[in-house]
């Protein structure tokens with residue numbers, strides 16, 4: 001029973017039922033949710049096996065249940081549950097000291113949020129689709145492929161043939177005809193495994209199987225972006241001939257954990273995958289995160305890995321997810337699709353049994369409707385749509401009819417009218433609206449309606465006119481079938497081709513350049529499990545990431561062998577830097593490197609570039625670790641001599657923190673981005689011109705002078721591109737980034753907003769000084785614990801911390817309470833489950849019943865809690881390198897085991 005919160009998650013944005021569209025901000029919460037008692041060890045040598053390891057534990061009288069056995073070429077280890085919670089800390093120290101153990105980490109588990117279709121800036125008008133062409137998305141003109149040069153590379157015949165792309169996700173519906181219709185050797189989905197089983201929740205024991213079928217949907221969408229070959233709707237993935245591998249790490253609902261994620265990546269590597277991709281992330285910011293370290297190791301061993309940067313753009317700078325944080329891992333940002341596709345289902349209608357005409361509708365969830373149904377205009381001919389909003393508005397009895405309802409925001413889009421339709425005896429709703437994408441029904445199950453759908457206003461107006469004239473209008477709709485779709489696209493001239501405002505910003509807390517490259521992720525059409533409709537438009541860095549993986553497969557088609565570093569170098573130098581767009585308008589300067597990395601992927605140019613750089617970015621670090629002089633090489637891989645002019649263009653500087661002194665990084669909502677100023681670093685580049693004969697290389701030295709007229713306390717992040725314009729008309733750009741402050745000075749705890757305090761279980765607000773707690777008796781059941789008003793420390797972290805301690809300190813140094821000196825302070829103990837490691841930004845809270853992390857219990861007495869967070873770049877063993885906050889003091893005693901009072905539980909939810 002520890003802090004919530006959303007951590008490892010699929011990176012497609014969730015939609016809300018009955019809400020108009022704004023991207024639901026994903027809470028920026030810390031990821032502290034350790035699975036109680038579960039640990040992952042890596043073995044120190046080849047000879048140790050799970051078997052010998054667990055025998056060694058028995059020899060040391062440590063009782064453990066083996067969980068996963070990881071016996072892979074790049075990772076040998078095991079995860080397990082420790083039983084004796086009373087001696088947990090001692091046992092961990094023993095395990096850590098075993099010669100056979102390289103390291104031990106607690107295992108984290110996080111929830112899986114609902115994923116759903118999500119439109120981006122569907123502002124263009126919804127034109128009539130009645131009798132329209134079947135589709136304007138064809139194989140050769142798919143907007144996302146045109147945006148990125150995939151179309152041109154495909155026209156040269158590259159389709160990913162012979163390349164194995166492994167996906168770590170929720171599984172794949174391999175029965176989908178667009179994904180080959182089968183699983184196993186010779187199929188498009190050719191290899192992989194279900195590591196967890198349908199019922200896996202993240203906390204329970206995985207039940208692996210050989211069948212990686214998808215019951216959640218996300219993995220099937222990801223797979224289609226890479227490799228679909230679809231006819232209705234008409235589109236293909238980036239590399240339709242690749243062989244997909246699938247490693248399923250989520251059950252149908254719930255969480256996954258980092259031991260399972262590491263296992264999945266290691267299995268994919270050992271299966272010979274040429275590329276491994278995961279649209280999953282933990283809010284972290286640390287490349288030291290165990291899963292990120294494991295992915296980095298695979299990259300190091302020669303297999304490129306693409307991982308989603310995250311959808312936390314609204315949280316501002318320094319918000320990159322792990323494992324995208326890993327060294328060498330290709331962290332992928334999202335760009336909005338240049339068009340916004342909408343999926344329609346074919347249906348027909350007729351008036352008074354006359355000739356039928358076809359029309360398109362958008363089924364939502366549920367859409368359980370099949371047959372011919374008469375329509376009923378709920379406005380009954382009135383022009384005044386607002387009457388439907390009145391409390392006294394009623395609908396006459398209409399059993400068996402479809403209620404036709406104008407969708408006008410919260411009024412008729414709300415649950416009120418749904419209840420009136422149900423009261424009128426109907427089970428079917430057809431909305432009409434000019435901007436259909438604005439309606440995003442996550443899942444409307446449970447409201448008494450069998451089918452929700454939408455048609456264009458043009459079609460609806462035709463119907464209401466006929467109905468008003470006394471005609472009977474009927475629609476003939478079939479239960480959504482996977483083969484009956486078509487897509488209609490409207491040009492997105494607001495955000496199309498620009499960075500999606502939800503895409504997470506780097507750099508890492510240690511100023512490593514992230515993300516690497518951006519790809520289309522906003523409003524993406526792809527496959528979905530047949531049971532869930534077959535196709536879906538989804539949005540998120542989840543969609544951008546497989547796009548890059550598929551593009552790397554095309555790139556691998558063109559060369560014999562390419563190592564991951566070279567791949568990143570090629571992708572980055574040939575990506576197209578995009579102007580900054582705040583979700584509403586475009587600015588006259590480039591988007592910061594922290595948001596777009598190299599810019600929008602151009603895989604055609606990555607394949608055909610003549611000039612090849614030996615780095616993918618230059619990081620100047622912060623002022624304390626400033627890199628005074630950097631260099632890179634450019635090689636002419638062509639057959640003719642080329643002269644490159646070397647220059648640079650600044651992207652301006654983004655202030656991490658707002659101007660009002662608040663230590664929490666500025667949020668970013670559409671139209672209100674963090675402050676970006678023009679002042680930036682000056683670069684000296686020498687030489688500023690390189691003449692390269694075929695096959696020749698030259699080195700360019702880069703000396704940066706960081707901007708000095710900035711407010712360092714607001715943590716300015718500057719950046720730009722070194723540009724190389726060749727006489728062969730190619731333009732390469734190398735991103736650079738630096739932080740114009742000392743990151744060690746960054747505030748970890750948000751004390752300015754009173755974000756750190758001690759609350760109690762029965763009340764979220766802070767306690768007064770001297771509050772007397774009566775804790776649950778030691779070893780109470782979870783249910784018994786809820787009868788007691790135990791302490792709940794709360795903190796908002798404005799920055800992440802590698803080591804987060806919460807220690808119990810007696811108020812009187814001469815008391816009889818036994819203490820130990822830790823980092824200069826006499827503490828009674830670290831409260832369970834602290835210390836925590838590699839914490840990200842955001843809010844957390846922790847229920848505390850009196851137990852220390854070593855399993856012992858605090859003695860009754862007077863105390864305060866001391867929260868200490870290691871500063872960025874700080875030395876874990878140096879007390880001065882921690883930021884600390886003391887709570888008010890309180891007294892502790894234990895209650896008797898027959899407490900009766902059971903007050904209402906406090907509400908939970910401190911997400912910043």
Ligand SMILES: *[C@@H]1O[C@H](CO)[C@@H](O)[C@H](O)[C@H]1NC(C)=O
Nearest residue numbers: 134135138139140231232234
């Ligand atoms: C799909 O695309 C192919 C090739 O461009 C075309 O021949 C076919 O008519 C299209 N089908 C539909 C349903 O649009």
Ligand SMILES: *[C@@H]1O[C@H](CO)[C@@H](O)[C@H](O)[C@H]1NC(C)=O
Nearest residue numbers: 159188229230231240241242
């Ligand atoms: C894609 O489908 C077309 C026709 O539907 C077929 O000719 C082609 O071989 C398929 N390609 C792949 C890679 O499955």
Ligand SMILES: *[C@@H]1O[C@H](CO)[C@@H](O)[C@H](O)[C@H]1NC(C)=O
Nearest residue numbers: 157158159160161162240241
């Ligand atoms: C792609 O796959 C299809 C279907 O198997 C095959 O007909 C075609 O030759 C393949 N393309 C290449 C370039 O290998």
Ligand SMILES: *[C@@H]1O[C@H](CO)[C@@H](O)[C@H](O)[C@H]1NC(C)=O
Nearest residue numbers: 351352353354471472473474
């Ligand atoms: C339409 O056809 C059905 C069945 O053929 C019939 O029952 C119904 O009366 C007809 N409706 C009208 C308005 O003609």
Ligand SMILES: *[C@@H]1O[C@H](CO)[C@@H](O)[C@H](O)[C@H]1NC(C)=O
Nearest residue numbers: 379380381382383384385468
């Ligand atoms: C509805 O609007 C049309 C056009 O604006 C107008 O001509 C008509 O009189 C209106 N009808 C009613 C019932 O208000």
Ligand SMILES: *[C@@H]1O[C@H](CO)[C@@H](O)[C@H](O)[C@H]1NC(C)=O
Nearest residue numbers: 386387389390391392393394
């Ligand atoms: C319904 O309420 C509106 C005001 O909200 C009022 O103008 C109208 O007369 C009412 N209609 C009936 C039938 O009571």
Ligand SMILES: *[C@@H]1O[C@H](CO)[C@@H](O)[C@H](O)[C@H]1NC(C)=O
Nearest residue numbers: 365442443444445446531532
């Ligand atoms: C919708 O919700 C219901 C009930 O919560 C669930 O049974 C069903 O599987 C969900 N459907 C989809 C498509 O998510």
Ligand SMILES: *[C@@H]1O[C@H](CO)[C@@H](O)[C@H](O)[C@H]1NC(C)=O
Nearest residue numbers: 347348356371372476477478
């Ligand atoms: C409804 O549409 C289906 C599929 O297009 C067709 O088979 C069926 O005959 C239609 N029903 C009527 C009553 O027109």
